[in-house]
Amino acid sequence: xxxxxxxxxxxxxxxxxxxxxxxxxxxxxxxxxxxxxxxxxxxxxxxxxxxxxxxxxxxxxxxxxxxxxxxxxxxxxxxxxxxxxxxxxxxxxxxxxxxxxxxxxxxxxxxxxxxxxxxxxxxxxxxxxxxxxxxxxxxxxxxx
Numbered sequence: 001x002x003x004x005x006x007x008x009x010x011x012x013x014x015x016x017x018x019x020x021x022x023x024x025x026x027x028x029x030x031x032x033x034x035x036x037x038x039x040x041x042x043x044x045x046x047x048x049x050x051x052x053x054x055x056x057x058x059x060x061x062x063x064x065x066x067x068x069x070x071x072x073x074x075x076x077x078x079x080x081x082x083x084x085x086x087x088x089x090x091x092x093x094x095x096x097x098x099x100x101x102x103x104x105x106x107x108x109x110x111x112x113x114x115x116x117x118x119x120x121x122x123x124x125x126x127x128x129x130x131x132x133x134x135x136x137x138x139x140x141x142x143x144x
Contacts, residue, residue, distance in 0.1 A: 006070060
């Protein structure tokens with residue numbers, strides 16, 4: 001069983017890449033927000049609710065022992081994914097990070113949720129400044 005943490009700035013191509021992972025159970029706060037009857041409208045409270053719901057769904061998929069579970073969110077810092085890694089490992093999952101690197105201008109053009117270039121640049125610096133745990137393998141992938 002594998003848990004794949006997708007990691008990248010908004011517009012890096014995480015959701016597009018997730019679709020290529022055959023048989024994966026993909027959990028994404030964006031997908032949760034898109035299911036809202038009012039459509040996708042980003043606000044801090046709605047995002048926080050979607051992240052909380054995504055965390056619940058992620059734990060649920062892991063608890064069901066789905067063979068491949070994918071966390072499709074930015075996962076920029078170890079704080080964002082640390083707790084789920086311990087939980088997954090306790091259930092026997094191997095954990096890996098698939099990091100999508102893309103320049104900020106490309107990400108700004110590609111992102112479909114209206115994240116401004118300034119925020120994308122801040123997120124890039126945040127991601128770049130985070131040291132990842134050495135016991136989690138990182139695979140750099142790209143989406144064209």
